[in-house]
Amino acid sequence: MATTAIVAPSTERHARRAPLEIWHLLSLDAPTVAAVWAAFFAASFHVVLPWTAPLALALAVWIFYAADRLGDAQHEASSLEDRHRFHAEHAWGFFVAIGFALPTVLVLLVELPHTVRIAWLLLVIPLIAYAAAVHWLKVRVPKEWMVGLFFAIAIAAPCLLHKDHVAEWLCAAAFGILCWLNCVRIARAESATTDPATTWAVEHFRGITLAFALANAAIALFLPQARGVALALMAAALLLRGLDRLEPRVSAVRMRALTDAALLTPLLLWPLLRYLA
Template sequence: MATLSTVPAPKKTTAQASLGRVLSGQVSSGQVSSSQVASFAWARVAGGFSHLAALWHLTSLDAPTVAVTWALAFAWAVHISLPIWLPAILALTTWTIYIGDRLLDAKRAQHSLRARHHFHWRHHRIFVPVAIASALAALALVLYYMPIAARTRNSVLAAVTLAYFTGVHSDRRISVRSFFARIVPANFPMKELLVGVIFTLACAVPTLTRMITNRVEMLLPILCFIALAWLNCRAIEVWETAPERQLRSGRTFLAAMVLMSIALFSAGIAVGFHQLHAGALLASGALSAGLIGILDRNSCSLSPVMLRTIVDLVLLTPLILLAIG
């Protein structure tokens, strides 16, 4: 099994070099400008944030963070307050699934592994018990807090997720593309779409089951965020299979711009029907889509880990709405 390659130390900036000479006594502090010191301090802060953000991705904490954010945002859009155990179950379940997915990918594959797979495999003695503990904690919360009727409803989505996960990682892998070959074109990214549907519905179900009437209000936000989750997965797939921009078709940027336009138009419709929160949620989805488009244009200037981290960070735009209240 391959291991993570050694990351070369970044080159020192002028401010860093100047400060280093001051600390070593080669020059006096008066010869270093305050702007250089400020630049060095900012570089240290930015470097620390980049390290933490990359660790957030490498430990698979990105997916549960996005899942909880979206679940709370869907509830916010229709003025529903979710009990705290629901986001906790969603976070623990999502984390377990993503840890398992990356460990199984790392165990089975010998080529085309990414940093996240190498990281999980190198630390599998930590991740395996963590995933088991996370799954048991989620199960305990379900048995203690979730009503039996809700368990029945959620079991359908759980069964679909398990079937997809098993099909992808079993010895007799089920090809999603071949399964839908008679329905969709051969080059359609069906796998990414299924991930988007399952992920988004898992975030929306807690709110949908608590809506007594007017569930149609959630239709546009759910469809928008399914498309956003699909775009996220598709962009990652394109960037990792064609790291050089000239090898890409440019469809990712086009898809991002189309989704942004549709989401903004849908936000206008929602506001026109006096659904201000739903309109704001759709606008945040449009912002995420636009940011993914910008990332696609600048993807070659970022490291693979940082690119993968940022493309998940931009999915957290609904946090702005939750912060505002």
């Protein structure tokens, strides 16, 4: 009876969800960000990347996020967010979808350039270690830093493997910081942090995002080859900063979706990319 009491009202809320919220609840937000930025990095630095690469990365990220949220859903109900409850209520659907996604990723990986395939496969090892530490050993891991590190490596790997320029490495590091700021913004909304640095960043979020935006403006000014990525990073940081003004008027699940949607700024700059370098 207790389970029914929790699930029924939540299911009723799902019927009224906006498309942006459904996008988030289905764990499609992080995969979309990963695919868009991987393709944008490659286009910005003139690296030929087959269309299967962003798709494979998106599916792999979705599998990890969906599995992670299914694992989180095993915790106490009072500590769960809407995304965790949604995964718990539709667990079988997610398990079936993961079952189809896994072999699809393996097929797509075969078509990737050898170096990119190896780099992405090597990331699986620390990801499994992270999942084991969090869900099996119950270790408190500073996930905000982990997200920034893994996303930066995965997104920038195709470019870093083909070129050895300062611009690519600088943009990769900046993108990792943006992903960390995205997690900080979520922690700010949910009042949940895992390490002192994130706690400090939550308290000084507006100043940090403004400084990050200005730093990327300088990169765009002095490194023309990085201009497209730097401007997209700057715009995303300013959008994250601006979400503070919306927070009192927006539900938690919509704020989480908007926080991830703020990272899709490459879609706005893509038509101008040829003129930015």
